[in-house]
Amino acid sequence: MVVRRDSAVGEQGPAGAKKTAKTTKVGAAAKPAAAKKAAPAKRAASTEKAASDEKTASGGRARAKKPPEAESRTALVRRARRINRELAEVYPYAHPELDFENSFQLIVATVLSAQTTDLRVNQTTPALFAKYPTPEDLAAANPEEVEEILRPCGFFRAKTRSVMGLSKALVEEHGGEVPGRLEDLVKLPGVGRKTAFVVLGNAFGRPGITVDTHFQRLVRRWRWTAETDPDRIEAAVGALFPKSEWTMLSHHVIFHGRRICHARKPACGACPIAPLCPAYGEGETDPEKAKKLLKYEKGGFPGQRLKPPQAYLDAGGIPAPALGAG
Incomplete structure (x- = not known):
């Protein structure tokens, strides 16, 4: 009988082990399923945190999509x-927020507006144009006197060379008149495409x-x-x-x-x-x-x-x- 009990126990032991193994297997399978259910929640939490971080970084407001x-x-x-x-x-x-009365004043003021504000230029040009109203006057000016007038605009030495140079070119090459063609304007000292288009659009009505x-x-x-x-x-x-x-x-x-x-x-x-x-x-x-x-x-x-x-x-x-x- 003892042998039978031991035998029975021996038979139940492996069976129990198999049952336990089966249970473990089911548990292992259940764990990934639970993880999958938790994943969206984790992703949502991560997204919420990222949004919170972005909101904090942008001063407490969420950026527009x-x-x-x-x-x-x-x-x-x-x-x-x-x-x-x-x-x-x-x-x-x-x-144009530069003050001007003619094309000569506009082209000079636009050249002077580089690296400064229009307000500063508008405060400077009245004295300049009162003393040198035409290209001929500015071309023949004393550079030191022009520099003193243009000092508030910054880079006054370079700007003096530019406005006096373009005045001289207007006198010698265009009869003292500002040309109305892009190809002529961009050849003037200190005048690039930006300045040329300001002049063309606002002095000559050309787009x-x-x-x-x-x-x-x-x-x-x-x-x-x-x-x-x-x-x-x-x-x-x-x-x-x-x-x-x-x-x-x-x-x-x-x-x-x-x-x-x-x-x-x-x-x-x-x-x-x-x-x-x-x-x-x-x-x-x-x-x-x-x-x-x-x-x-x-x-x-x-x-x-x-x-x-x-x-x-x-x-x-x-x-x-x-x-x-x-």
Whole structure:
């Protein structure tokens, strides 16, 4: 009997082991299943943490979702033209912010505006043009006296050489008149394509795109082009618009860059084209905080002053269409 019990136990032992093994196997299979159920929760937690980190890094606000990278050419053209239409409503008075009375004053002022503000140039040129009203006068001037007048503009020695050199070229090669052709303008000392298009568009009514630092910054933020060379930017953006719109397009973009879409901290929360901007969220998105970033340095029309920024904001903190028109 003892032998039978031992035998029975011996038979049950392996059976029990198999049963235990089976149980272990089931447990092993159950563990991955549980892990799979937990995975979405972990991924959600990870995503939430990433969003939280991004929100913290961006000053407590989540960044706006950017549009797909693969924007068709047709969609790009439509979006770019819509942005220009929106800006035209916000800045119907957009114009060159340099003070000038004729093409000679405009070309000199534009050359002087390099590496300084238009406001500083406008404070300097009245004395310059009062003493040297014509190309002949400036070409024959004493360089040291011109340098003293231009000192507030910065780089005054180089700028003196440029404006005196272009004045001399105007006298000797163009009879004292500013030429109205691009190929002639860019040959003048200190005059590049940017300056030439400012003169052509605003003194001669001939369309041109002015690619200054504001223009370059904004068209890349809006993904109109990824080019960094000014000439290539000019060509890429020009292909998106009818030629007749080029001059006013330049004014609209530059006005917007100076007033709202700043280099360091754009006022995204007060931007009228925010829904169309792929870079929305790079700046301040809170409307109240964004309003404080707005800059209105000069009147809507030459000789006028803008009202305080709040006077041009609607209830939602967005610049009103008639901005500066009063």
